[in-house]
Amino acid sequence: MTDQLSNPGRRRAMMTGGSLVALTGWSGLAGADGVRVDPAAKKTASGAKALPDYAQWKDADAMIVHSANTIEQKRSAFGASTITPSDRLYVRNNLNPPDASIVQDPDAWMLEVQGVGQPRSLSLAELKTLGLQSVTMVLQCSGNGRAWFPHGPSGTQWTVGAAGCVVFTGVPVKAVVQALGGVADGMVYMTGTGGEIIPEGLDPKTVMIERSVPLEALDNAILAWELNGEALPLAHGGPLRMVVPGYMGVNNVKYVKQLAFTKDQSPAKIQQTSYRFSPVGVKGTPEFPSLWEMPVNSWITHPFxxxxxxxxxxxxxxGVALGGTHEVKQTEVSVDGGKTWLQASYIGPDMGPFAWRTFTLGVDLKPGKYQLVSRTTNAAGKVQPEHREENERGYNNNSWLDHGFELEVV
Amino acid sequence: MTDQLSNPGRRRAMMTGGSLVALTGWSGLAGADGVRVDPAAKKTASGAKALPDYAQWKDADAMIVHSANTIEQKRSAFGASTITPSDRLYVRNNLNPPDASIVQDPDAWMLEVQGVGQPRSLSLAELKTLGLQSVTMVLQCSGNGRAWFPHGPSGTQWTVGAAGCVVFTGVPVKAVVQALGGVADGMVYMTGTGGEIIPEGLDPKTVMIERSVPLEALDNAILAWELNGEALPLAHGGPLRMVVPGYMGVNNVKYVKQLAFTKDQSPAKIQQTSYRFSPVGVKGTPEFPSLWEMPVNSWITHPFxxxxxxxxxxxxxxGVALGGTHEVKQTEVSVDGGKTWLQASYIGPDMGPFAWRTFTLGVDLKPGKYQLVSRTTNAAGKVQPEHREENERGYNNNSWLDHGFELEVV
Known part of the structure; x- marks a missing residue:
């Protein structure tokens, strides 16, 4: 049996040019009239941090390391091929990952299932016998785009790179539930618990990763052991991750050790008060919406x-366009900051409602100043708004204005 | 600008278990009654060769190195996520690749276009302004499955791993042709010429990589600079490759330096006499069919x-099922060597007519001996045959019997 842990020195020196775009040079970032500054770019310019051990296999040139548990993909490193290569996919952990030993024998990983007709533990080996499904989907941190909130919300200052589109493969949660006698009566939420080690001396509820999503999310959810055709790496929740297509990243619980159908949402802080959409100046509480479904969004990635x-x-x-829980319907591009719009085309095969699509538009640019923005509408009629909806923690930024930028053509 | 060549030491130690299947052990390979032996597996068992320099970034554990220019993916390393990760994609070069310096500045690569209204050279930078398209497609060597031909044809003894399903992104050839005044009158073939260095003292025609395909292939062809979301690596034809969806690998000319619309097929040996479907004992000549369109095929990859x-x-x-130039319509699985068949399901999104699909079927296996096979039908009604069509060089093996294998359940 292949065991990649036994070969940690495997090298990956892609013999490529590394970048897909013809850049003509950089204008000064600071103080240029109206030039939208990418805070993440400034940060790396001042000295890049090293990748943490568990993510050493990432393409360092493509990533911005904010911290050991927050690693962003550079805007310039997005491809146009729909799928984000695993080694360029962002990482965000709310707790340190468990020891890498948990992915040495994936089939031995145990999942406890509660809130079903016959609750019990199943090994990953057994889960693999119950069904097989794959989904191409956007994985995105709720805080993607936080860098543009003017009130300076705490948290990682992501711009666009806390998102990727990947293929997860595993067993449909539906198939597991069916094998265990169905969801118990009266359950309203699907709750996943992560396998992180809780630091000693802390109340588990204040740090444990346990997230609840509405029961309807069961229809598309899978318990995944594969990412982009390879065994799910530790950095992305291996050996087993709860995957909820169309929902914000935090709901896709890594190293999932328990799946429970519950009457109430998890009592964990990460459910009760964190990841809540509250007004600026107001702390999150259960009365505010939880960060569940992703909104429609898009941003330009090439060639500028x-x-x-x-x-x-x-x-x-x-660039890329995502529809949240519905497929994208149209994406428009404006080079004059939204005064006039042109319809872009989508390229390549449609990889399903939860995937993003690459859009493209050919234009002739004469010398001058341009404001490049993109705006997407999904099949449910939701249109990407001009302005972000302000909120305390800087979540759900899908403002087309924020995602755009100025370009000087000479 | 990112330059991956400047970072050859980038490590890739995936923190995963490496394998997706629960194996219960290996039976003896040699001499077991009726057990179909995988020749490639025997070869690696006797001592694996090292990856060549230009492909050092491949996942060594997932590959079988036949030679410096023939590298196969292990059957056990196939995922169920449709897309083959670039670091597990097979490699087959008919000549040594050019120096890696050609991918250091991809945009400077020049392509000569002939047989159009206004023939001229274009840089890759200019090609990028003409359009953008991506295609998810099977890339497969004509000799995949050669190992099962009983007459022992010369060439690499591939089993199933000289194939993958990947996303190529580039400019539609149609858009390039349109920009150059259309295809010249009377042209019948689209001919691509590779940028390999011809060894001194040899007649170029005997070694040059130049392939012609019927003009109709123009409809789907792209000039690709991206593979699976990253700049096209040298090992796969970077900086620029002619990609002809649905056609055998050899027609997807690497490091393409000339694209010509021609009245005749290329005079190169690789077109005239190699890659011809001739009877056993008869050398290839132009009267025999060229290896162009891929036939329908499938094989089981998991969990055995x-x-x-x-x-x-x-x-x-x-397993995986491909339809050649048409989408797959159905895949059946038999555990009794084809006496009875059960219809498998396809999982995940359909990624277009040139992609393969993962099929799955749940079965209960009692102790005994089984012969596992799969059989696919494409949308044009072509059915994978029981027996290979014998031919001198061992091409186009899509026999469902050959691709199957015996399994002992205890």
């Missing part, structure tokens, strides 16, 4: 970046 | 492998 200047001529502007 | 035994109980049998 914030802070850049370019040569006049023909260009293909492209 | 050839030569394996297993414990009785419930299992999910899964």
């Amino acid at each position: 970046e914030p802070g850049q200047s370019a040569k006049a001529g023909r260009v293909q502007i492209s | 492998e050839p030569g394996q035994s297993a414990k009785a109980g419930r299992v999910q049998i899964s």
Whole structure:
């Protein structure tokens, strides 16, 4: 049997040029008139942090290491191929990951299932006998785009790179529930508990990773052991992760050790008061909406970046568009900050309602100043708004204005 | 700008268990009654070769190195997530790759276009302004499955691993042709020429990589600079590759330096006499069919492998199914060598007509001997045959019997 842990020195030196875009140079970032500054870019310019041990296999050139548990993909490192390579996928952990030994024998991992007809523990080996499903989906941190909130919410200052589109494969939660006699009567939530080690001396409820989502999320949820065709790495929740397509990253519980159908939401702090959409100045409490479904969003990734200047001529502007829990319907691009819009085309196969799509639009740019923005509408008719909805912790930023940037063409 | 060449030491130590299946042990490979032996597995058992420099970034544990220019993915390393990770994608070069310096500045790569209204050279930077398209497609060597031809054709003894399903992104050839005044009158073929260095003292025609495909292939062809969301690596034809969805691997010319619309097929040996479907004992000549479109095919990848035994109980049998130039319509699985068939389900989103799909079927296996096979039908009604069509060089093996294997359940 192959065991990648036994070969930690496997090298990955991609013989490529590394970047897909023709850059003509960088304009000054600071103080340039109206130039939207990418805070993350400034941060790396001042000295990049090293990848943590558990994520050493990431493409360091493609990532911004905010901290050992918050690693963002650079905007310039997004591809146009729909799928985000695993080694460029962002990482966000609310607690340190468990020891890497848990992925040495994935099939031995145990999951406790509660709130069903016949509650019991199942090994991952047994879960693999119950069904197989894969889903191509956007994985995104609720705080993606936080860097643009003017009140300076605490938390990682993500711009666009706390998101990726990946293929998760595992067993449908439905199949597991069916094998265990169905959901028990009266249950309203599906609750996953992570396998992180709770630091000694702390009240578990204040730090444990336990998230509840509405029972309806059961329809698309899977218990995943594979990411993009390889065994799920520790950095992304291996050996087993609860995957809830269309829901914000935090609901996709890593190293899931318990799946419970419950009458109430988890009592954990991360459910009760964290990840709540509360007004600026107001702390999160259960009365405010939980960060569940993702909103419609989009951003330009090529061939320009914030802070850049370019040569006049023909260009293909492209980016990614996601519809949340519905497929995308249309994406428009504006080069004049939203005064006029042109409809972009989607490229490549539609990988399902939870995937994002790459959009593209060919335009001729003469010398001058441009404000590049994109705006997406999903199949449910939700349109990406011009302005973010302000909130205390800087969640759910899908403002098309924030995601855009100025470009000087010479 | 990111330059991955400047960081050759980037490590990739995936913190995973490495394998997705629960194996219960290996039965003896040699001499077991009726057990189908995987020749590639025998070869690696006798001592694995090292990955060549240009492919050092591959996942060594997932690959079988036949030679520096023929590297196969292990059957056990296939995932169920449709997309083959780049670091597990097979490699087959007919000539040594050019120097890695060609991918250091991809945008400077030049492509000569002939047989159009206004023939000229274009840089990759210019190609990027003309359009953007991506395609999810099977890339497969014509000789995949050669190991099962009983007459022992020369060439690499591939079993199933000279194939993968990947996302290529680039400019539609149609858009390039349109920008250059359309295809010139009377042209019948689309001909790509590779940028390999021709060894001194040899007649270029005998070694050059130049392949012609029918003009109709233009409809789906792209000039690709991205593979699975990253700049196209040298090992897979970077900085620029001609990609012809639905056509055998050899037609997807790497490091493409010339694209020509021609009245005749290329005079190169690789077109005229190699890659021809000739009877056993007869050398290839232009009168025999060229290896162009891929036939319908499928094979089981999980949870068993050839030569394996297993414990009785419930299992999910899964594998990959490809339709060639048409989408797959149905895949059946038999555990009794084709006496009775059960219809498998496809999982995950359909990624288009040129992609493969993962199929799955849950069965209960009692102790005994089984012959596991799969059979796919595509949307054009083509059914995978029981027996391979014999031919001199061992091409196009899509026999469901050959791709199957015996399993002992205890």
